[in-house]
Amino acid sequence: MADQGTRGWVRTQPRVTTISVTWDTHDGREATVRNPPPSRAKLLRAGREILLTAGRHVLLKGLTVSAVVERAGISETTFNNNWPTKVRNGVLGGHRKYIDDLLGSLVSDGPRITQDVLADRILQVFGENQGDPRRALRELARWDFEAVRDHPATLTRMLVATLARDHPVAVRSVRLVYDDITRKAARAYSSTLAGWGGEFRRPFTAESIAVVLTSLVEGMTLRWLLDPKAVPDELFGDAVTALVGAVVDVEQRHEHIDDVMEPLSREVIRKYRAEEDRDDPDDPWTAILEAAEGEFAQRGYYTTQLHHIAAAAGVDTAKLTRFFPTKADILEHGLRPVHDDLKRQVSHDALLRRGPEDVVRRHLRRLARAVARHRTWFDALVSLAIQDLARERDEAAARVRAALDFPALIAPALAAGQDAGVFVAVLPPDELATMLTNNVLVRAFSRCEHPPEEVAAAVGAVLLDGILVAP
Structure with missing residues (x-):
């Protein structure tokens, strides 16, 4: 094939390399340019510079070919050789194709420099400040803010957000940059x-903190660009110090971020109730159970305290304990309707004289559905059981386990099956019932994306089929 440009760009080479950026054609396909000449990169760089530095000109006159070639110092003929006007094989041509390629190359200058040196910078700063995290955090934050503020890649990402949100290549390139920033920053935060x-208070992780801090510094950069007096250099450092002070728990109490607000929340609620002269909820029993479910879901059973539940329910702790003396009592009454409903359905199966195998399989399906519907309560039950096994037996926990004895619901069916020769008697029926129940719970939690029927079927295939007597 003949040369395609003034620098002898030959497209028919026995071995070719392709640039890393692809773009979408107008019919949705992707195309790549092989062995691009230096003039192509120079013209794309000129377009980026115009967008970043001459926005008003672009709004007035558009991003014209003449403006691009003038900025690049390259002839319009060379531009046309790189982006022929003619449409070939459905691929965009000419000025339109250049704009498409330009949007796809907006982040080609690479990400901001900070994430590549962040870990080393953290170690250096903490050493220089004798380990004082307050001084070190402020120094790190100031350095990061200045680096982000002054780096052209920050403006480029803002440009993509403004002009190219619908351009898949541009958006994908930005996401790759953010993924890299998050990964490297999270690694540095975890090490520190x-x-x-210490540990992060839930629900924060090193990755989510990296996202928050990146978003915060870029948001403050945007405000600084438009209103610099409102964003002094130390403001980001103050914000980072406040955030880290809230999310980091060096005592490893497995807390939730809401716990930081607990003293303030209690005082505000107390004043609110005093000013409004509000009575207790019309149905404090139900309010407490609903509040407990919400707190267990957010904090976990271990770390939820009675005063957390009382505050969420709108009652004081003394009144709560009149209904439920312990957290275990709340759990018992929260799950009792579920337990009683499953017990009723097993008894109905027996009244209908279903076979032992059918009774057990139907119960496993119903149990898996119950776990899916009431996951928070069952998670609390499992937490209580583990806690009880790991220490001296707790009286309240033992009482709950006796009242919510889910394995006992199918023990009679398993015993009847063993007596009838349906199930082998390798273990007592109560142990088989415990094994089946526990495996449904474990699989329901570990495969929460699976339908309950699949959970029950998997447990039945592995365990229940294993105890069936061969025909």
């Missing part, structure tokens, strides 16, 4: 936190 002997 391990050195402190």
